[in-house]
Amino acid sequence: MGEKRTIKSINPATGELLNEVEAMSKKDIRSTVSAAQEASQSWGALPVKTRCDYIKRVGEILSIDAGEIAETIHLEVGKPVTEALICEISLITDFLYYLSVKAPGILADRRVPIHLAGVMKEAKMVYQPLGVVTIISPWNFPFFLSMGNIIYPLLAGDTVLYKPSSQTTLTGKKIEQLFKKADLPEGVFNLIICPGSLAGQELVKPPVKHVVFTGSTEAGREVALRAAEHFIPVDLELGGKDAALVFDDVDIDFAASGIVYGAMLNCGQICASIERCYVQENIFDEFVDKVVNKVKALKVGTAENRKNYDIGPLVSEEQLQIVKEQVDDAIAQGAKALAGGKQIDGPGYFFQPTVLVDVKQDMRIMQDETFGPVLPIMAFHDEEEAIKLANDSRYGLTASVWTNDKRRYEEVARRLEAGGISQFDHMFTGSFIELPWQGVKESGMGYTHTLEGLRKFTFGKPLLADRQPYLGKLTRPYWYPYSSILAKSVHTGSDFLASLTKTKTRLCK
Ligand code: NAD
Numbered sequence: 001m002g003e004k005r006t007i008k009s010i011n012p013a014t015g016e017l018l019n020e021v022e023a024m025s026k027k028d029i030r031s032t033v034s035a036a037q038e039a040s041q042s043w044g045a046l047p048v049k050t051r052c053d054y055i056k057r058v059g060e061i062l063s064i065d066a067g068e069i070a071e072t073i074h075l076e077v078g079k080p081v082t083e084a085l086i087c088e089i090s091l092i093t094d095f096l097y098y099l100s101v102k103a104p105g106i107l108a109d110r111r112v113p114i115h116l117a118g119v120m121k122e123a124k125m126v127y128q129p130l131g132v133v134t135i136i137s138p139w140n141f142p143f144f145l146s147m148g149n150i151i152y153p154l155l156a157g158d159t160v161l162y163k164p165s166s167q168t169t170l171t172g173k174k175i176e177q178l179f180k181k182a183d184l185p186e187g188v189f190n191l192i193i194c195p196g197s198l199a200g201q202e203l204v205k206p207p208v209k210h211v212v213f214t215g216s217t218e219a220g221r222e223v224a225l226r227a228a229e230h231f232i233p234v235d236l237e238l239g240g241k242d243a244a245l246v247f248d249d250v251d252i253d254f255a256a257s258g259i260v261y262g263a264m265l266n267c268g269q270i271c272a273s274i275e276r277c278y279v280q281e282n283i284f285d286e287f288v289d290k291v292v293n294k295v296k297a298l299k300v301g302t303a304e305n306r307k308n309y310d311i312g313p314l315v316s317e318e319q320l321q322i323v324k325e326q327v328d329d330a331i332a333q334g335a336k337a338l339a340g341g342k343q344i345d346g347p348g349y350f351f352q353p354t355v356l357v358d359v360k361q362d363m364r365i366m367q368d369e370t371f372g373p374v375l376p377i378m379a380f381h382d383e384e385e386a387i388k389l390a391n392d393s394r395y396g397l398t399a400s401v402w403t404n405d406k407r408r409y410e411e412v413a414r415r416l417e418a419g420g421i422s423q424f425d426h427m428f429t430g431s432f433i434e435l436p437w438q439g440v441k442e443s444g445m446g447y448t449h450t451l452e453g454l455r456k457f458t459f460g461k462p463l464l465a466d467r468q469p470y471l472g473k474l475t476r477p478y479w480y481p482y483s484s485i486l487a488k489s490v491h492t493g494s495d496f497l498a499s500l501t502k503t504k505t506r507l508c509k
Contacts, residue, residue, distance in 0.1 A: 007166045007193060012078040012313040013306065013348040019076075019170050023194045029202045032190050036132045036159040037207045039187025044129030044157035048107045051155055052100035057182040058151075059096035062089065065181075069174045073143055076168045078312030078348075079266050080301065087266070088144040095148055095433050099454070103155045106454050112462070122467050127458035129157030130209035136199055136223070138215045139315055140269045140371075142168035145237075146175055149212045149448055154188065156457035161208065163192045163199040165215075167315060205230050210457060213237070214271075217369075217395075217442045224445065233456075235446030238439055239369045240271045240397030243390035244426055245380075245412065246287060247403035248280040255402045255424075256290035262400065262426030263375040264298060264353055267311050269319070271443075272398045272427035275370055278389050281379040288338065288357060288377055295339040295353045295375070302350055311373055313349045320349040323372030327354060330365040330376070334358055340373070361392060369395070383412060391417045396440035400426040419443060 005023040010016065024032070043051070062069070070084035077084075112123045133153035137146040142164060150160050164172030172191055179189040192199065196219060204211055204226040213223045214237040227234040244262060246255050262274040279287050301309030314320045320343060327341055340352030356376040359366055365376050380386040390399055399418040401409050413421040419438040420429030429435045430449075438447035447453065477486065 005195065007169055007195070009076055009167050009169055010316065011075055011348075012315050013301065013350075014303065015317075015347050015349070021169050021193055023198075024192060026198065026202060029192055029194060029198070032192060033132065033161060033202070033207065035187040036161055036190050039185060040129065040131045040157075040159040043159055043185060043188050044131070046157070048104045048155070048157070051157065052103050054182055054184055055096055055100040055151055055155055058178050059093055059100070061178055061181045062093055062096065065174070065178065066093075069143060069171070072170050072174050073168075074312075076170055077139060077142065077266075077269075077315060078301070080309055080312065083266065084143070088141055091144055091431060092147045096151060098433055099151055099155060099451070102451050103454055106451055107156065107458065120467055121464055123462055123464045125460050125462055127156070127455055127460050129458055131158060132161060132208050133158045133457060134161045134163070134199075134203040134208045134211045136163045136196075136203070136211070136213045136215065137165060139165035139167035140266060140271070142171040143175065145214050146172070149214070150175070150189070152212075152448075152454055153210070153457040154184075156454050158209070158457050159188045159190070161190050161192055161203050163194065163196075163203060166193075166195065169193055200226055204232065204234075206232075208232060210234070212448060214448075220444070233446075235448055235456075236439075236444045237271070237437065237448060238397075238442060238444045239395060240273070240439065240443050241275045241367065241369055241393045241395040242272050242398050242400075242418070242426065243276045243278060243393070243416075244274045244400045244402065245386045245390055246277065246279040246283070247386075247401075247405070247408065248283045249404045250283075250402050252283055252287050253290055256287055256294055258402070258424060258426065259375070260291055260294045260298075264295070264311055264373050267314060267351075268373040268375075269315060269371050270427065271439075272430065273371070274375065274400070274426050276366055276390070276393075277375055277377045278380045278386050279377060280386075281381055284377075284379045288355070291375065291377065292338045292355050295355050298353050300344065300350060300353065302344060303347055311353055314351055314372055315349070317349055319371060320351060323351050323370060323374060326365045326368065326370050326372075327356070327374060330356055330359055330363050333360070333363055335360075335363065335365065335376070361389060367393065383408065387412060387415050391415075393417075394441055395443045397443040398422070398427050398429060398439075400424075400428075417441065419447075 006020050007023050009019045011018045066089045070081045073084040074081045107127045110125045114123050135149045176191040211234040217238040220236040220238040298311050299309040301312045335356045336358045338355045340354030344350035353373040359376040396417045398420045399416045400422045401412050403409050409423045422428040430437050436447035437449045
């Protein structure tokens with residue numbers, strides 16, 4: 001008999017139990033997967049426009065339920081309600097609307113001009129639904145990172161198995177309600193509540209046709225290995241250790257505000273938080289002073305201050321310990337905390353917003369993902385050194401370059417090893433649906449977002465037909481039997497093509 005397991009989520013601001021649900025058993029999951037596979041037949045057969053109407057309806061319901069969902073995220077993750085509304089809900093409202101307007105065009109059959117034999121043949125691409133797609137999400141943006149991935153396969157005609165983080169099952173339930181209220185047919189959207197390891201075993205194998213995993217590099221590696229066993233394509237959005245480079249031509253106060261925001265947003269618990277700040281040496285002291293003052297002015301949302309605050313708690317005791325260990329390790333090796341540096345006493349998992357200087361590139365705080373409200377700052381001499389320091393990481397999610405000089409911005413940005421670069425804002429590429437969200441090195445594989453990204457959740461099949469029906473009856477000269485005349489004419493034909501290529505190359509120069 002399978003043992004019953006429960007999944008608990010804890011309010012990180014108080015340490016109290018928030019929600020306890022029974023985890024799905026292997027048997028429950030398997031029957032949900034079968035239902036999803038069955039539902040994919042009729043969902044995939046609907047016109048794209050009809051699926052878009054469903055998703056638009058989800059958007060309308062979201063605008064009514066926004067406050068309630070933001071409150072749930074606030075309770076489960078600890079972030080301010082305003083932040084949940086800005087960074088999670090408003091972005092998804094835009095994604096839902098924009099993608100459902102664009103999807104019919106992107107998923108429509110597409111003519112492909114073929115230059116060889118184009119007189120005889122005409123080609124087109126048709127985009128057919130895959131079937132069942134798995135989406136596995138983390139807790140730090142439980143709504144944005146889930147919905148932003150779920151709507152792609154749904155629009156493309158696939159059914160979805162959605163596994164939220166165990167910390168955010170209430171937000172997962174809210175997402176399920178959105179689809180229920182929009183009357184999506186049974187089996188199209190499927191919430192799976194279970195431990196991560198079971199999701200790995202049951203949701204990363206046939207009949208699943210594509211997996212989108214967002215989470216830690218360690219779990220991502222396991223998912224990728226399982227997916228490889230079954231040749232299932234997988235997109236991995238993983239951890240980060242983002243660098244921000246601040247040059248001496250900036251408005252120092254402006255840059256300090258932006259860097260503090262990029263480091264402290266969501267209590268620093270973002271894959272693309274600024275976790276390393278490199279500042280040109282001649283503005284270092286002034287910049288650090290400004291940053292320290294701004295960080296000290298941040299309001300932390302402890303038990304006495306749960307309504308009007310900037311920074312919430314860390315998500316768990318475990319995460320609090322990681323942050324403490326990394327900060328203590330840096331200080332033991334000579335780093336100085338000019339702001340914060342310690343856990344905040346009282347209930348919940350709070351850590352003081354922290355600024356560290358005198359850090360060294362080989363410290364854990366500069367190499368390992370911290371996922372906390374900690375900003376280590378180091379000086380650099382020139383562009384070359386700044387790029388070298390930024391690229392000295394096993395991660396490569398995003399980076400930002402703070403300079404007024406557009407030429408310098410472009411030159412540095414092109415040389416940074418990261419999935420996306422912004423000027424005067426950090427991690428901003430993730431807010432625009434047209435841009436790919438992706439990491440290099442241990443930050444990920446594949447990409448999410450973009451309009452063309454919809455096609456990834458289909459099978460793009462080329463259909464090649466004869467232009468004129470009567471050509472179909474003509475025997476092809478390249479069919480059997482082979483002859484010396486055929487060999488000669490192929491030779492002549494190749495020479496002719498080569499000469500055309502040369503002429504075209506010359507003309508194109
Ligand atoms: P996590 O890897 O512990 O969990 C992420 C999800 O994967 C959860 O739903 C979890 O239950 C599930 N999971 C865990 N082990 C699994 C396995 N073996 N097989 C299948 N699923 C498994 O990560 P987390 O603590 O929820 O989130 C924090 C991490 O996620 C950080 O490293 C952060 O950088 C990363 N992250 C990356 C991005 C990005 O876009 N690159 C975005 C957000 C978070």
